[in-house]
Amino acid sequence: MPPAPRPPDAARRSERARTAVLEAALALTAERPYPQVTVEAVAARAGVSKATIYRWWPSRGAVVVDALAHRARTGGDHALPDTGELEADLALVLRAIVDELADETWSSLLRALTVETLLDEGLRGQVLETIFAPQLEAFGARFAAARAVGQVGEGVGDLEALELVVAPVFHRWQQGSGPLTHSYADGVAARACRALAPA
């Protein structure tokens, strides 16, 4: 006989505990060096047992990826601005990214996410699907609009175009090789648009 469905208040308690775990993971990743963000520490902060965490997630990395996806879902709309001027719109997006990276909380989370995806191919696939794919779709819609008005050539795919826009910024952030300023963001947008313009 299958188990009886759980009563609604148990489901609500369970959802509250899941959210508490995700928020504890976000908070701790922002507060301490990542090696100290253990499953024990997350459980203690969330007020649940380690067993509860392992019932829902196979590893610390899986919790972090889910926490970031949770933050992305609650962070609202992904659509890019569309003023009709691709370069100005991309500069705006890149300035916002640069501002986010200057926030040590966000930067720590992104470092943790990057570490986990480098160590675990399964998580990398999950990040691609839950975090990267929606971003690519949003950029793709903006590039399509730009193609329609002749600001982007036909030969370049959305993924290649996205890389031109965001890869330099994340490369610089990860290497610590140079300043991440608004004027740098503007330069990246300008160079991307030159590369993307129809021949």
Next chain:
Amino acid sequence: MPPAPRPPDAARRSERARTAVLEAALALTAERPYPQVTVEAVAARAGVSKATIYRWWPSRGAVVVDALAHRARTGGDHALPDTGELEADLALVLRAIVDELADETWSSLLRALTVETLLDEGLRGQVLETIFAPQLEAFGARFAAARAVGQVGEGVGDLEALELVVAPVFHRWQQGSGPLTHSYADGVAARACRALAPA
């Protein structure tokens, strides 16, 4: 009284042990998941004690960075090809990078290096100085030659130009977001050159 200088055979033994540690770290990083590349495991493979490793390096990450720098030093010349055609030369360099990333040994090392630098700002600085700076210098020399013949505009710095060339490839490698083929390498080189050309 200062200690007497060590006799030459002790110095030679010491140098041999250092090299054994670096090569053990390279080998293990290629063989197993990175969390299993412990200082114990490296010591056992190199035939030295853990204490010997900690005498020279403060952490596993420091050993890995040194191992990569060791590989880079013994890997020979950094100079870029210069046929007079920037796009063809960059395509050649990018094809070689793509080939290296397809090699699971090299890819594992680079993942380990990236993880360590994300977790330790001190190591990030060390990688910038010992691995990144020589690459930037080599690219800078090639961009200078390209500026002299009007293939690169005056407005773009060497770091920004380097990012246009390599960041898309490493972004794609890290995300697993698309194929890393020679034809992709050629496309990245072409787009970078369009972005770099004088206005």
